[in-house]
Amino acid sequence: MTLALAAKEVAAKLETRFPGSIVESNNNDIVVKSQSLFGLASFLKTAPDLEFNYLAAITAVDYYNYFELVYQLTSLKHNHSLVLKTRCNDRDNAVVPSLVKLWRGADYQEREIYDLLGISFTGHPNLKRIFLWSGFEGHPLRKNYL
């Protein structure tokens, strides 16, 4: 069974190393500030007892007041998992750092989020629409689209 790591404990560990980067954490997930996302993610990927070498999935949800990005991290070595989240509040200029440099698996999934929810990823090597054509107006998975 993939062990879902106690998010609170991991959050406490991250807080000592990256003070002020955690927004909140509960039993299931950690919400981090988007500015510190990349640093935190690379720590989670390389720290010997965590080693999240496999980014299982990324998605984003539109909660009207903010977008929430959800990263499902897995370690194939230790067989444990963690849900990492970040938020961005600015609907017109939603930007978060890209994790493609850490996990190439983020490539198409970030393009998908950019296409359907209109969130930009800084540092993405090829950020353009993936399913819809380049002249398409709007981002269909936003709650205010239709």
Place this chain on the structure above:
Amino acid sequence: MALKTEPFVLNIGPVHPSTHGVFRMRATLDGEVIVDLEPVFGYLHRGIEKLAEERTYTGVIPLTDRLDYLASMSNNLAYVLAVEKLAGVNVPERAQYLRVIIAELQRIAGHLIAVGAFLNDCGAFFTPFLYMFREREKIVDLFEMVSGQRLLYNYMRIGGLSQDIPEEFLPALDKFVQQMPGFIDEYDRFFAQNEILLARAKGVGILPQEMAINISASGPVLRASGVNWDIRKADPYSLYDRFDFDIPTGTASDCYDRYRVRIAEMRQSLRIIRQAMEQLPSGPVKSDVPRLLRPPVGEAYAHIEAPKGDLGFYLVSDNSIAPYRCHVRAPSLINLTALREMIIGWKIQDAIIIFGSIDITMGEVDR
């Protein structure tokens, strides 16, 4: 005097028999060698994630059929597992066993098409494909018995199955399970040491282990690169922890190993089905779930080992009758991440079989 040459751009697809759907590869060629490649998606984008936000939880099940339409049962299973996790629904044991039997049959059916189409791409035109369809037909017959459908089954329900199996199902399944190993032996006899297949597929389209993990590859693509990772073992769902089976892995990370892993997985699936048939209890196949289910506010992520790989559903509930958000983690799309690196340097005819060995369904890539 050297001849002046310049790169040439060739569009392979979107309408081409070797792209297994409406997939397009924009290849830049130097002679016959591919020097750059850009996959282009979206020709089958139907906005299924958006449509799901307007339907009841049960009403989304037919939409999931249309993701990977060659493995509708697996899609159903992944989705209902996510809803059951979200709403805290219990599933009767008989339904759990039947789900395992059906999911494994679906894996065999999916791998038969994958292998058949792959051999087709290798140049063995339609003879192996038809052999594989002969066996797949029996699985489709079994699915027709339980669901009345032959492609888009819409069989699983939140809390169980839409109906119990009819009495002719188990004898027919028993006959299939007895016959199938012989057919797989036949495939091995025809293809495993086939000189053309070896020449075309061995050492072609290598996806190194490091890269396979880094691009979040899953399913036979990941395992052929030597990673022993199968959701059924790593994170068991339904009742997979009760069955005894092995995880076939490859060593060479090439097209041939991806083919071998799929053939070996079919044998393991038959092993699981046999055990599940022996242990199958009687009882109800569906627990009491309100038709207009309103899961508590929250979110759930459930994933299964589908024929193509790690298929996950991420659901968010706002306590209404429709999902607030329904995201599909599509193995077909993510397995294509390294397609460019796998193909660059090979010739056009190799690109076709490298692409074929990944095994994708456009319904799931584009959603």
